[in-house]
Amino acid sequence: MRKYKIIIADDHKMFLDGLMSILAHKETYEIILTANNGKNVAKYLDINKDDEIDLVITDINMPEFSGIELNSYIKKNHPSIKTLVVSMLHDTKSVQTLTKDNVDGYIPKNAEKDELLLAIETILKGDKYFSQSIKDVYLKGMFSNEKNMEDSLSKREKEVLKLIAQEFTTQEIADELFLSKHTIESYRKNLISKLGVRNLAGLTKYAIKLGLVE
Amino acid sequence: MRKYKIIIADDHKMFLDGLMSILAHKETYEIILTANNGKNVAKYLDINKDDEIDLVITDINMPEFSGIELNSYIKKNHPSIKTLVVSMLHDTKSVQTLTKDNVDGYIPKNAEKDELLLAIETILKGDKYFSQSIKDVYLKGMFSNEKNMEDSLSKREKEVLKLIAQEFTTQEIADELFLSKHTIESYRKNLISKLGVRNLAGLTKYAIKLGLVE
DNA sequence: AAAAGGCTCCCTGTAAACAGGGTGTTACCG
DNA sequence: CGGTAACACCCTGTTTACAGGGAGCCTTTT
Known part of the structure; x- marks a missing residue:
């Protein structure tokens, strides 16, 4: 055989x-x-x-x-x-x-x-x-691709995403935007699930793809 | 006045x-x-x-x-x-x-x-x-710029950096490379201080610049 | 033979991220 | 008018990251 x-x-x-x-x-x-x-x-x-x-x-x-x-x-x-x-x-x-x-x-x-x-x-x-x-x-x-998320991010979400990718912590972003830390945490969670990534690294890469940083 | x-x-x-x-x-x-x-x-x-x-x-x-x-x-x-x-x-x-x-x-x-x-x-x-x-x-x-760090990263460091930027956690990287979690944590620390960044987001951006990911 | 750098591992902490749920408010749209 | 989405906020947890140390081994260079 x-x-x-x-x-x-x-x-x-x-x-x-x-x-x-x-x-x-x-x-x-x-x-x-x-x-x-x-x-x-x-x-x-x-x-x-x-x-x-x-x-x-x-x-x-x-x-x-x-x-x-x-x-x-x-x-x-x-x-x-x-x-x-x-x-x-x-x-x-x-x-x-x-x-x-x-x-x-x-x-x-x-x-x-x-x-x-x-x-x-x-x-x-x-x-x-x-x-x-x-x-x-x-x-x-x-x-997540049913509605292609390319531009399904709101203005505020993009703003937060940008700051995240710029190496700011949740608390710092909250201070910068005059929002509660909880709010930024919510945004972070939503972004991670919306974009189908696992963590900060994934968010950062996406932010770069969208041209929000670099 | x-x-x-x-x-x-x-x-x-x-x-x-x-x-x-x-x-x-x-x-x-x-x-x-x-x-x-x-x-x-x-x-x-x-x-x-x-x-x-x-x-x-x-x-x-x-x-x-x-x-x-x-x-x-x-x-x-x-x-x-x-x-x-x-x-x-x-x-x-x-x-x-x-x-x-x-x-x-x-x-x-x-x-x-x-x-x-x-x-x-x-x-x-x-x-x-x-x-x-x-x-x-x-x-x-x-x-950190005395010796420009562009290529001052060792092979192993680049390998770890790449995996970090690919959204793996420290533990996962340790498993992948058959190393202790502590070792990967050391690499992470060294990378953060070597590259002059603050966190995962910074490391990820650097990995992209070096062409390790994307 | 000593120095230097790379690699591996360990410890003790604190801070932050991540996961999963929830509330209530606007404001716009069909 | 009801539905939907964005926005802001809160809670309870667990896990991971981050910061600061130290240490031993091995190889290459001086």
Whole structure:
């Protein structure tokens, strides 16, 4: 019986080793290549077209060629190859981009070994596999995108967002705007949920995108 | 005895009112103009060159023409006019730019009324006035700029910075990198002090500048 | 061999952020 | 007129960030 040919891309050696040791036990899987960036995988696939790779497992967060770019590249140039993303990153945008680009599976890095194996099996059978947490993020993204929030922020919200991104604390912003600290906390909460981000860092990035700072 | 002619620029009406009411008592000061952005002040100065304005008090954080731009413009085109910046913003870069552009004074918005009056008096006498907190920021900036930190960050520091900017918490980053939470906290502290920022928002902005995210 | 810098880890605190709920007021819109 | 959204505020919690220390190990440079 033919073994399934697998390629793994991850710039974290420790993780790569762990993944390999899990798959090494299984007699049905053969690891053809490991790489610490997406570009090398793409190159390999282009050169060895006759290799009939079955699955590429990739991290998102890599130099040179991110997992998102790699998935997009594979689906465009080698559509018969399945892709599984294993990443810590699970922001709305990444998940949306990957599903749009027809990724075959997506599990978080803190997933159990069993879930990983289940994901691989499922995908090799031809089905898709997404962890619950990924589904949650996706649904959340759908929700907040119904009304595209680009300009759904009120004037006041933008004002507060700007000050937040300018490194002021809630209390300082309250003083500046002559409002209660509670009010600013409410704005902060609303902004985080409206924009679908997790914390100050996300708010700051959004503020930059909107041109409120920098 | 001739009154000192003063212009005030601030986009926060409440603050403008407060400032005016403080100065209105004093018989030696005359408020010629108030504006909610820097552009209008610049325009006024260009048109009324014979007006012999003594002092422009300005916020930094304004639409159209920031206080930094306004100060630069005034010092270039109307060098006889003194400038006093009264702002909440006191990041390293702003302070450095303003001092380079020969601003006459800089006090934080939470300064006491007495300090404001002292600053104005000092400046009108021909001296400079900077609050202690502003001096601190300036010195801090000098320190960290001795070796320009653009690339003084180690590989590991950049890695952590990137993950911070990607909205991961300290604990999550620790898990991802197989390090202790304490280690990541140390990195976070070092980054904040190295980069001369105040919090997560500052770190995030720096990460974007370095191209680590987005 | 000492110095210096990078990396890792730990401790004690306080302040702030984050999460989830809620109230009441305007003011505009269909 | 009722619905909706923005705005300001409040409460109770838990978690995280931030500030200030210190310390040991390892490698490269002086």
